[in-house]
Amino acid sequence: QVQLVESGGGVVQPGRSLRLSCAASGFTFSTYDMHWVRQAPGKGLEWVAVISSDGNSKYYADSVKGRFTISRDNSKNTVILQMDTLRTDDTAVYFCVRDDHDDIWGNYRFDSWGQGALATVSS
Amino acid sequence: AIRMTQSPSSLSASTGDRVTITCRASQGISTYLAWFQQKPGKAPDLLIYAASTLQSGVPSRFSGRGSGTDFTLTISSLQSGDFATYYCQQYYTYPFTFGPGTKVDIK
Numbered sequence: 001q002v003q004l005v006e007s008g009g010g011v012v013q014p015g016r017s018l019r020l021s022c023a024a025s026g027f028t029f030s031t032y033d034m035h036w037v038r039q040a041p042g043k044g045l046e047w048v049a050v051i052s053s054d055g056n057s058k059y060y061a062d063s064v065k066g067r068f069t070i071s072r073d074n075s076k077n078t079v080i081l082q083m084d085t086l087r088t089d090d091t092a093v094y095f096c097v098r099d100d101h102d103d104i105w106g107n108y109r110f111d112s113w114g115q116g117a118l119a120t121v122s123s
Numbered sequence: 124a125i126r127m128t129q130s131p132s133s134l135s136a137s138t139g140d141r142v143t144i145t146c147r148a149s150q151g152i153s154t155y156l157a158w159f160q161q162k163p164g165k166a167p168d169l170l171i172y173a174a175s176t177l178q179s180g181v182p183s184r185f186s187g188r189g190s191g192t193d194f195t196l197t198i199s200s201l202q203s204g205d206f207a208t209y210y211c212q213q214y215y216t217y218p219f220t221f222g223p224g225t226k227v228d229i230k
Contacts, residue, residue, distance in 0.1 A: 059217040110167075
């Protein structure tokens, strides 16, 4: 079955960096786009970034552009979110999400989610 | 970025009730809209995509309608496991954006 397991969360001071990893299994990882979505404590969902199946296309939310970098290693079935210059408002649970989108109709289906990794930015 | 709004922000209902949640986009998004259900401490689950297509395994009491800027999610007969927060999401263009959520709790 599809499994997405995030790791790398923790507590970090403002201005520092954190690296989140997502290990995927149970599907052909190299054929799926992957996203990160975050949720601040008690708040709603915020889309963060996406990387295409081949790693050549990446998009970011304006709130993280220039500070966060998404990457993937298809040989290791892993997607990474490198978070630099962290701010207190980056504190959130970060979910790794599989995107089962169809190229014919253009529908993006966020059909599998990890359990989330908590990143806390605090002095 | 496209802004998504939802109404109401919360509602109280009883088991068996018919519940409708509205989602509005700040510009036309055709039918590029999904609905998610999230329970406390859990990751969201995809309910509906393409505004009205039920994700595999989702009960038929859930339905979605709409196109352009106005969309609805309806639960025809609320069950105990449906008390949760519901989010709409547009995937018409990046950055993808979510609505603020509608919390459905027990009356």
